[in-house]
Amino acid sequence: MxxxxxxxxxxxxxxxxxxxxxxxxxxxxxxxxxxxxxxxxxxxxxxxxxxxxxxxxxxxxxxxxxxxxxxxxxxxxxxxxxxxxxxxxxxxxxxxxxxxxxxxxxxxxxxxxxxxxxxxxxxxxxxxxxxxxxxxxxxxxxxxxxxxxxxxxxxxxxxxxxxxxxxxxxxxxxxxxxxxxxxxxxxxxxxxxxxxxxLALVPLKVKENWTKEAAGLKLKNVELSLFYRESKIFSSCGEFIIEENKITGAEALRLSCHITGPDYHNYRILVDLKPALTREKLEKRLQRDFDRYSNKHFKNALGDLLPAYLRPVVVRKSGIRPERVCHQITAGERESLVRLLKGLELNVTGKGSENEAIITAGxxxxxxxxxxxxxxxxxxxxxxxxxxxxxxxxxxxxxxxxxxxxxxxxxxxxx
Ligand SMILES: Cc1cc2nc3c(=O)[nH]c(=O)nc-3n(C[C@H](O)[C@H](O)[C@H](O)COP(=O)(O)OP(=O)(O)OC[C@H]3O[C@@H](n4cnc5c(N)ncnc54)[C@H](O)[C@@H]3O)c2cc1C
CATH class of the missing domain: 3.50.50.60 (FAD/NAD(P)-binding domain)
Incomplete structure (x- = not known):
């Protein structure tokens, strides 16, 4: 036999x-x-x-x-x-x-x-x-x-x-x-x-269509916080890569280990683009930049702060008119910009396929x-x-x- x-x-x-x-x-x-x-x-x-x-x-x-x-x-x-x-x-x-x-x-x-x-x-x-x-x-x-x-x-x-x-x-x-x-x-x-x-250590699919504009961008020294419904369940600092309706790179893969389906829509990621600065320090930093570029349009004043691919996205999401002259930007507008820079939202819609996952957890x-x-x-x-x-x-x-x-x-x- x-x-x-x-x-x-x-x-x-x-x-x-x-x-x-x-x-x-x-x-x-x-x-x-x-x-x-x-x-x-x-x-x-x-x-x-x-x-x-x-x-x-x-x-x-x-x-x-x-x-x-x-x-x-x-x-x-x-x-x-x-x-x-x-x-x-x-x-x-x-x-x-x-x-x-x-x-x-x-x-x-x-x-x-x-x-x-x-x-x-x-x-x-x-x-x-x-x-x-x-x-x-x-x-x-x-x-x-x-x-x-x-x-x-x-x-x-x-x-x-x-x-x-x-x-x-x-x-x-x-x-x-x-x-x-x-x-x-x-x-x-x-x-x-x-x-x-x-599937774990796998890219994440996200809802935000703006990712298409920023596709290929590697963001370094950022903090990603993962929320399930309203609770923060994980956060880590490092780098990740934006692709069209998808994020990958070291920290995105790490986050994927804490996401289990099928209710992916309950997971949300907030990206702190400036984790080294407190809200107050970031406010002051923005104030300085807007003073320096006081006669420029808002859309042209973020060059020192953000990579080129991300600027139009942030300008649009900020709600501040792109053509607004910097010295006209109000404290309230600065404050909402700070909120955005400390918490750029990405909504998870799923995970990449088994052909992209490095491991299986469970x-x-x-x-x-x-x-x-x-x-x-x-x-x-x-x-x-x-x-x-x-x-x-x-x-x-x-x-x-x-x-x-x-x-x-x-x-x-x-x-
Ligand atoms: C792209 C990629 C990069 C990675 N990089 C790293 C890294 O740098 N460092 C790290 O630590 N880990 C890395 N990993 C993870 C690591 O490869 C796996 O955790 C590791 O290979 C698991 O080893 P294993 O022997 O348990 O299983 P596997 O390596 O998956 O081997 C299982 C074997 O069992 C065979 N098999 C399955 N079913 C049967 C059956 N019924 N009868 C007979 N044979 C069967 C399969 O053909 C396969 O050869 C990476 C994974 C991927 C996909």
């Missing part, structure tokens, strides 16, 4: 991404036969896209600091991140000959700038440990008996006997890489709950998995690792670190 020599196989790892590869490497150290089943034509296809092909594989953060970067399911990750830390990831790759470099303070990349090299090290180590990698093999079902893993059923209907399986099928973003969310169902069918998978419910072992609380011998699980983090190399840490922990529990 088994194929591909699966008769003697003891452990099947389902999914050949970073989590699956690390789990396979680690479990192969302890058991005789580990087979990794990857549905696609090759392993680690998403890994090759990471960091724009350069792969921000981890960071120099301590585990407790990584946990602060996890926006959902953080407490679940303590054990995994302490048992295989960012420092362990660094050592794992450096000991196998991959030079790393630090960027933007704490992000680690291969010195070669090639994600391909990260993949190569994982594959070389998998081979060294005797992991057998089978590509083009899609797992359709995990076979159990008495709530214990007995095998996996692959596309075509064959059953490969196993006493343990690691589910590492990833999330549902960039489905062209093989992670299309179908892996969740393998766990759901066995009784695991799903924390609703949500997944197999953390409550159904033992955080100290990554073993299912429902099916013995079933382990889960990586993005298929509920937790998710912001950018910075943390999602790959989570994949490595949970993969390592799952793999080291199987003997």
């Amino acid at each position: 088994a194929e591909n020599g699966g008769k003697n196989a003891k452990v099947f790892v389902i999914g050949g991404g970073p989590a699956g590869l690390m789990a396979a490497i680690q479990s192969a150290r302890g058991v005789r036969k580990v087979k990794l089943l990857e549905r696609g034509p090759g392993t680690a296809r998403k890994l090759l896209l990471t960091g724009e092909g350069r792969c921000n594989l981890t960071s120099t953060l301590r585990p407790s600091e990584v946990i602060e970067q996890v926006f959902t399911g953080a407490s679940f990750l303590y054990s995994a991140l302490y048992q295989f830390t960012p420092e362990d990831t660094r050592r794992f790759f450096e000991d196998r000959g991959l030079k790393l470099k630090k960027e933007r303070g704490r992000r680690l990349y291969p010195a070669s700038d090639r994600a391909e090299d990260v993949k190569r090290i994982l594959l070389e180590e998998a081979e060294r440990q005797g992991v057998e990698i089978l590509t083009g093999v899609e797992v359709k079902e995990i076979i159990t008996s008495g709530q214990e893993v007995r095998g996996v059923k692959i596309k075509g209907g064959r059953v490969l006997p196993a006493r343990a399986a690691v589910l590492a099928t990833g999330g549902k973003s960039y489905p062209g890489t093989g992670s299309d969310g179908s892996g969740y169902q393998l766990a759901v069918r066995l009784g695991h709950k799903l924390a609703e998978p949500e 997944g197999i419910a953390a409550a159904d998995i033992n955080p100290g072992t990554m073993e299912s609380r429902i099916v013995r011998g079933l382990y889960c690792a990586g993005e298929v699980l509920e937790p998710a983090a912001y950018t910075g190399g943390h999602n790959l670190q989570i994949a490595f840490s949970t993969g390592y922990l799952a793999g080291s529990q199987i003997n």
Whole structure:
């Protein structure tokens, strides 16, 4: 009944991404036969896209600091991140000959700038440990008996006997890489709950048509505050990019992690274009600018304050006549301009597609998995690792670190 020599196989790892590869490497150290089943034509296809092909594989953060970067399911990750830390990831790759470099303070990349090299090290180590990698093999079902893993059923209907399986099928973003969310169902069918998978680190769609005029503009050093109905739920400072009816860039992606559908229309973003200035200071600054340009039209007086693309938008939204001469602008008008500059409104209408989302937040419910072992609380011998699980983090190399840490922990529990 088994194929591909699966008769003697003891452990099947389902999914050949970073989590699956690390789990396979680690479990192969302890058991005789580990087979990794990857549905696609090759392993680690998403890994090759990471960091724009350069792969921000981890960071120099301590585990407790990584946990602060996890926006959902953080407490679940303590054990995994302490048992295989960012420092362990660094050592794992450096000991196998991959030079790393630090960027933007704490992000680690291969010195070669090639994600391909990260993949190569994982594959070389998998081979060294005797992991057998089978590509083009899609797992359709995990076979159990008495709530214990007995095998996996692959596309075509064959059953490969196993006493343990690691589910590492990833999330549902960039489905062209093989992670299309179908892996969740393998766990759901066995009784695991799903924390609703949500695209995250994804551009946001917005209602405002003025974004068309400002498309391409990157706003730096601004503060974005996210409101759900009337409550402020998140804010962060940095940069974002305006596109037509869409915002993207670092801070927009961060905000997307705190937005869950389907009632997107209840989310609103206020952009503080001048977060370094209090309202009073901004008022004074405007007064100074209007004094300097006292005989100019209002529409020509914002050059020192705003980038060109944004000026006509602000002029229009301010309600002040564009041809008004600056010395005629009243205190009340200045005040409403301050309000606008400290709270330019963007109304969320949705998220970008799965082809634009860097990760999926949510997944197999953390409550159904033992955080100290990554073993299912429902099916013995079933382990889960990586993005298929509920937790998710912001950018910075943390999602790959989570994949490595949970993969390592799952793999080291199987003997
Ligand atoms: C564009 C982009 C850039 C990114 N950049 C970074 C970055 O720089 N740093 C960072 O930390 N994170 C980054 N990420 C996120 C990171 O890539 C993921 O979090 C990580 O790949 C998750 O690893 P995984 O092994 O859990 O899942 P995946 O990498 O998604 O791998 C899952 C594998 O399982 C296979 N599979 C699925 N179902 C089955 C099945 N039924 N049978 C057999 N095989 C199956 C899939 O084909 C796939 O190969 C980026 C993501 C994207 C999309």
